Each structure stands twice: as structure tokens, then as C-alpha cells.
Amino acid sequence: ITDFGIEKALKTLGVKDINEGTSTGLNNFSNGEVLESCSPVDGLLIGRVKTTTKKDYENVMDAATKAFKTWRVMPAPQRGEIVRQFGEKLREKKEALGKLVSYEMGKSFQEGLGEVQEMIDICDFAVGLSRQLHGLTMHSERPGHRMYEQYHPLGVVGIISAFNFPVAVWSWNTALAWICGDVCVWKPSEKAPLCGIACQNIVAEVFAKNNLPEGISCLINGDYRVGEMMTKDVRIPLVSATGSTRMGKIVAQEVASRLGKSLLELGGNNAIIVTPDADIKMTVIGAVFGAVGTAGQRCTSTRRLIIHESVYDKVKNAIVDAYKQLRIGNPLDENNHVGPLIDKDAVKMYLNALENVVEEGGNLVIEGGVLNGEGYESGCYVKPAIAEAQPHYKIVQHETFAPVLYLLKYKGGVENAIEIQNNVAQGLSSAIMTNNLREAERFLSVQGSDCGIANVNIGTSGAEIGGAFGGEKETGGGRESGSDAWKVYMRRQTNTINYTTELPLAQGIKFDL
Numbered sequence: 001i002t003d004f005g006i007e008k009a010l011k012t013l014g015v016k017d018i019n020e021g022t023s024t025g026l027n028n029f030s031n032g033e034v035l036e037s038c039s040p041v042d043g044l045l046i047g048r049v050k051t052t053t054k055k056d057y058e059n060v061m062d063a064a065t066k067a068f069k070t071w072r073v074m075p076a077p078q079r080g081e082i083v084r085q086f087g088e089k090l091r092e093k094k095e096a097l098g099k100l101v102s103y104e105m106g107k108s109f110q111e112g113l114g115e116v117q118e119m120i121d122i123c124d125f126a127v128g129l130s131r132q133l134h135g136l137t138m139h140s141e142r143p144g145h146r147m148y149e150q151y152h153p154l155g156v157v158g159i160i161s162a163f164n165f166p167v168a169v170w171s172w173n174t175a176l177a178w179i180c181g182d183v184c185v186w187k188p189s190e191k192a193p194l195c196g197i198a199c200q201n202i203v204a205e206v207f208a209k210n211n212l213p214e215g216i217s218c219l220i221n222g223d224y225r226v227g228e229m230m231t232k233d234v235r236i237p238l239v240s241a242t243g244s245t246r247m248g249k250i251v252a253q254e255v256a257s258r259l260g261k262s263l264l265e266l267g268g269n270n271a272i273i274v275t276p277d278a279d280i281k282m283t284v285i286g287a288v289f290g291a292v293g294t295a296g297q298r299c300t301s302t303r304r305l306i307i308h309e310s311v312y313d314k315v316k317n318a319i320v321d322a323y324k325q326l327r328i329g330n331p332l333d334e335n336n337h338v339g340p341l342i343d344k345d346a347v348k349m350y351l352n353a354l355e356n357v358v359e360e361g362g363n364l365v366i367e368g369g370v371l372n373g374e375g376y377e378s379g380c381y382v383k384p385a386i387a388e389a390q391p392h393y394k395i396v397q398h399e400t401f402a403p404v405l406y407l408l409k410y411k412g413g414v415e416n417a418i419e420i421q422n423n424v425a426q427g428l429s430s431a432i433m434t435n436n437l438r439e440a441e442r443f444l445s446v447q448g449s450d451c452g453i454a455n456v457n458i459g460t461s462g463a464e465i466g467g468a469f470g471g472e473k474e475t476g477g478g479r480e481s482g483s484d485a486w487k488v489y490m491r492r493q494t495n496t497i498n499y500t501t502e503l504p505l506a507q508g509i510k511f512d513l
């Protein structure tokens with residue numbers, strides 16, 4: 001196996017053979033069982049991380065709650081300065097971190113770099129935002145009174161992230177939470193724990209240099225049992241969780257039962273509508289990248305193409321041709337387009353999906369299958385597949401986290417395509433390919449897409465950090481990243497101040513003593 005600079009990257013990031021996977025590298029080491037991280041790229045062990053026990057977790061929460069007391073009184077623009085320094089460090093380590101992301105979870109190195117770029121971008125966004133945590137002022141109905149609202153930090157924010165964006169999702173949450181004055185406890189995916197260690201090492205350097213407690217950013221490791229410590233913990237007012245709808249429902253119920261807040265980013269079943277007025281070349285680029293990028297393991301991955309019957313064959317042939325050009329292999333090798341799936345369980349789910357779609361009557365136009373032999377020793381490399389299917393098939397209604405694309409045909413007006421597109425349980429991302437203004441506007445209108453993201457002449461994946469990111473229905477309803485997503489990390493307070501010597505009551509109530 002060629003090294004592709006992995007050893008050097010691990011060294012740059014301070015990732016060791018055995019990593020003490022808890023909060024502050026200084027005195028809070030983990031004592032739980034050891035988690036092994038094997039690369040889906042070559043099947044080799046990359047490193048090990050100790051998991052967090054209940055007792056370790058208590059130490060982490062002590063560090064976090066203490067750190068909050070220091071952090072919350074620091075003016076927001078000064079917190080922004082710390083986030084700026086964090087962004088600078090990420091720029092320095094972009095190549096190394098992008099490489100680790102690629103090696104630990106299997107996305108292409110280009111996409112690994114893209115993910116780190118999203119981290120840098122959200123830091124820049126957060127720095128500016130640190131001077132814009134605005135509330136409104138309003139006119140009081142009483143004379144000599146002033147009324148306004150302000151936003152205060154919430155406290156300790158819990159972050160649970162998934163393997164597919166093992167570093168960026170954390171940063172969207174944490175960069176905003178930090179400038180808002182919160183401290184964070186992060187449980188990365190147990191499938192990509194070294195990415196968590198690398199990020200913690202980067203941020204720890206920044207806090208140390210500024211004489212700030214590392215408890216502002218805490219790391220815990222392990223499976224759902226460790227996540228559960230946070231969902232049940234009343235000291236954590238907000239849990240932000242990214243992952244499957246199944247996981248999200250459990251988190252939502254746990255957190256709601258103690259009346260905490262949750263921010264959920266769950267599954268998608270994203271479609272591109274291709275109308276008779278679509279630019280076919282753009283459609284192919286958008287659809288193919290959307291379906292096979294990150295080996296179909298983005299929550300924004302394109303799963304369904306809803307194509308008008310009049311252009312169906314043309315679009316199908318163009319996409320099938322493009323799939324024939326795809327190179328599958330080591331994602332660190334920039335000649336390849338598609339890397340491995342995360343693990344063998346994911347390969348099983350992929351194979352199940354192919355079996356199911358055929359059982360339900362679908363037709364595989366690109367067959368798929370698992371790759372064996374030299375370069376594919378990990379057993380996680382699969383061929384992206386395409387199936388002609390019907391919208392109502394169970395498997396088409398389901399999010400399979402793999403490169404399986406379903407081709408669906410629609411007849412008549414764009415409203416029929418929109419109906420098919422909306423007729424699934426999930427509501428994350430959606431797109432229409434058309435040069436027809438009427439179709440595009442209809443798609444964006446109240447009668448249009450019901451998703452959190454609706455694009456015109458762009459695919460479903462690759463959202464920019466400046467917009468609020470998230471979706472409706474089983475996607476969970478949360479919004480992260482840009483726009484006013486910061487508000488979820490703060491508590492809102494309405495203040496009324498009387499600067500007179502009288503105490504008039506609101507609503508004109510007379511109460512003479």
C-alpha cells in the first residue's frame with residue numbers, strides 16, 4: 001500500500017497509536033474500552049481511541065461547566081477572535097486533516113479538503129457573526145419604558161456527529177456555539193474517532209495559547225451509550241445530533257422528556273427533477289456527483305432522478321455513459337472518483353438495496369457489485385449502481401447510504417414531478433433542472449418542494465455554509481450553519497425597563513393601593 005503521506009499527516013495532527021479520547025488532553029484521560037479505527041481504504045488499523053466511561057464523562061462535564069463560567073463573560077467579539085485563530089490553524093493543517101478524513105472515512109482527498117474548507121468558512125462566518133448577535137428593540141405601550149430583547153448563551157451544548165462528515169458537522173455547530181458563549185461536548189462517530197482526536201488537538205493548541213480552559217471544547221468517545229449520557233443530562237440544554245432518522249427519534253424523545261432542546265439533522269431522500277427544458281450536460285454533472293460523491297454517503301446525496309418521459313431515454317443514456325467513466329479505488333489517489341463505503345455493514349445494506357429494488361420490479365441499468373482483488377482488500381469498495389424504479393417502491397422510499405440511484409419517470413406538468421418528489425418521509429434537499437422560469441418558480445413556490453433545501457440548476461449536495469442547513473419531516477427540522485441558525489444556540493430574553501417614578505401596569509390595568 002502506498003502511503004500517500006498518511007504517516008506524516010497523522011504526525012502533524014498528533015494522532016497516536018493509542019489516543020486518550022476525552023476532553024482536556026491535560027488531566028482528563030479516558031479509561032473505557034479501546035475503540036479501533038480501521039481504514040475502509042485499505043482495511044488497516046490506523047489508531048486506537050479510549051472510550052469515555054461514566055466517571056470520565058463526569059470529569060468532562062466538570063471541565064465544561066467550569067469553562068462556561070469563564071467563556072460566557074468574555075465579550076462575543078473576543079470569542080470571535082479565538083474562533084479566528086482556530087480557522088487559521090485549520091488553514092495550516094488543511095492538507096493533513098483532509099487526508100485523515102479521506103483515509104479514515106473513505107471520501108476522496110478532494111472532498112476531504114472540501115470538508116476542511118467548510119470548517120474554515122464557518123469559522124470566518126462565525127467571526128463576523130460575533131459582532132452581530134442582534135436582538136430587536138420594540139416600543140413599549142407604557143410611557144417612560146423601554147423594551148428590547150437580547151440573546152444569552154445556553155451553557156453546555158452536546159454535539160453528536162456522523163461518520164460521513166467527521167469534522168465539518170462538528171465545526172458548524174461548535175464555531176457558532178462558541179461565539180454565542182456556549183461550551184461544547186462532542187461525541188464524534190465511533191466510525192471516525194481519530195478525526196475527533198485531530199480536531200481536539202488543533203483546538204486545544206488555540207485555547208492553551210490564549211490561556212483559556214480546554215473545557216470550552218470537550219471530546220467524548222464511544223457508541224450510543226456515550227451519546228445517551230448527554231441526551232439524559234439536564235446540564236445539557238441543547239443536543240445537536242446528525243445521523244439516521246432512527247437515531248434522531250431516540251435522541252429527540254430522550255431530550256424532550258427532560259424538556260431540553262434538540263437540533264436534528266437526519267436522513268434525506270433527495271431528488272433532482274429533470275424537465276423537458278433541462279440542460280442535459282448540467283444535469284449529468286449534478287446528478288452523477290450527487291449520487292456517487294462521498295460514495296453516496298452524504299445526507300444530501302442524490303437518490304432519485306425524476307425525469308420527464310420526453311427526455312427520459314436521453315438523460316438515462318447520458319448518465320449511464322458517465323457512470324462507465326467512473327474510476328473506483330483508493331480515494332487518496334486523485335485519479336479516482338469514488339472511494340469505499342465506510343465498512344462492511346454498509347456494503348451489506350448496499351447489496352440489500354440492489355436485491356430489494358429488483359424484487360420489487362426494478363430494472364438495474366448499471367448493475368453494481370462489490371469489488372475484489374488488488375487495491376480492494378478492505379472489502380468496502382462497491383460499484384455505483386443505477387436502477388429504473390417506481391416512486392412507491394419501499395426501497396425507493398428508504399434512504400440507503402450508498403451509491404444507488406433510482407430513475408423515476410413522470411408524465412405531464414412539473415406539478416406531477418413535484419408530487420413524486422415530496423411523496424417521501426424525508427425532506428432535506430431537492431433540485432430541479434430546467435431553463436423554464438414557470439417550472440422553476442413553481443418548484444420554489446408554496447406548491448413546490450417541501451424540503452429544507454431547494455435548488456435550481458444545481459444538484460442536491462454541496463450546500464454552502466452561508467445558508468441555514470437542514471430539512472423538514474423525518475429529516476428532523478433543525479437548521480445549522482449560516483443565516484440565523486445561531487439563534488438555536490442562545491436563549492432569548494425580553495427586557496422591559498421603566499425609567500419613570502410611576503409604575504403603570506400594562507393592558508391599562510388600574511391597581512391603586
Ligand code: UN1
Binds near residue numbers: 297
Ligand atoms: C451531511 O451529509 O451530513 O451539502 C452534510 C452538502 C455538504 C454537507 C452534507 N455541505 O453536501
